[in-house]
Amino acid sequence: MQNEINIPIVLDAVKKIGDIFLKDYKQDPIPQSMEELLKQLEKIDNLCLTSLKQVLSPEFPNIPWLLGDEFDTDSQRDYASQEEYWLCDAMDGAIQYIQHIPGWTINLALIRNGKPLFSVIYDPLSNEMFWAKDGEGAFMNDKPMNVSNKKDLAVMLAVFEYGHQDKSNNHLNEKIGSTVTKLLDNFGIVRNYGPHGLQLAYIGSGRIDLFIQEDLDTYNWIAGLLIAKEAGAEILTTDGKSWKWGSESLLVAGKSITEKYLLIKSKK
Structure with a gap:
């Protein structure tokens, strides 16, 4: 198990992948059939996971990877058996990306002993990086965040x-x-x-x-x-x-x- 996380390297890797998708945003035609839709979704998943692994595996060689399939209900009921692993949601909001509308991000979480230890969400369209490490606070582009304190x-x-x-x-x-x-x-x-x-x-x-x-x-x-x-x-x-x-x-x-x-x- 790798105790320390080189956070800047992870954030930089996620940003690079998000910016690749940003460059290609709206370049593919909006799918008009289920076959075309599934093909584009598979393309997104493969590019995202492969690219992240290529950049981060040399830095974290002993941490395995799991692609989170949101359509697989049963697998979401419990965490994986590994003590530590990367959980990659690939692109959250992939349908929006495919439909040429905003609302898509690159998400990555490091799970340790069944709990998220570190996570990052990058929104390329807004150039906003949200991230947190367990017990150390949450940040947006390195600025600390706090929840709403509205009363009404x-x-x-x-x-x-x-x-x-x-x-x-x-x-x-x-x-x-x-x-x-x-x-x-x-x-x-x-x-x-x-x-x-x-x-x-x-x-x-x-x-x-x-x-x-x-x-x-x-x-x-x-x-x-x-x-x-x-x-x-x-x-x-x-x-x-x-x-x-x-x-x-x-x-x-x-x-x-x-x-x-x-x-x-x-x-x-």
């Missing part, structure tokens, strides 16, 4: 997300709909933005006040969770319990805001 729900921005698992026989769509209704009834601004990790990083920077999701999406969350936590956010399930790997819902905000939401949820 009327000026808060709440976001909701959903994953890719089958929702045809588990009532998840109804649960998501009920949650969105609560948000609309109580928060001044409600949005669904797209890149899960970036939204969680925005919680850490105070740009978003509350994030909520009613299904399992560990790979999309994990890099952003550490950043939000290190910036002062609570990481909970939607019923107010402490989030752990495999939890099938997520609620992230500053403590006073999660308390307000859970009070709203408790009222029938």
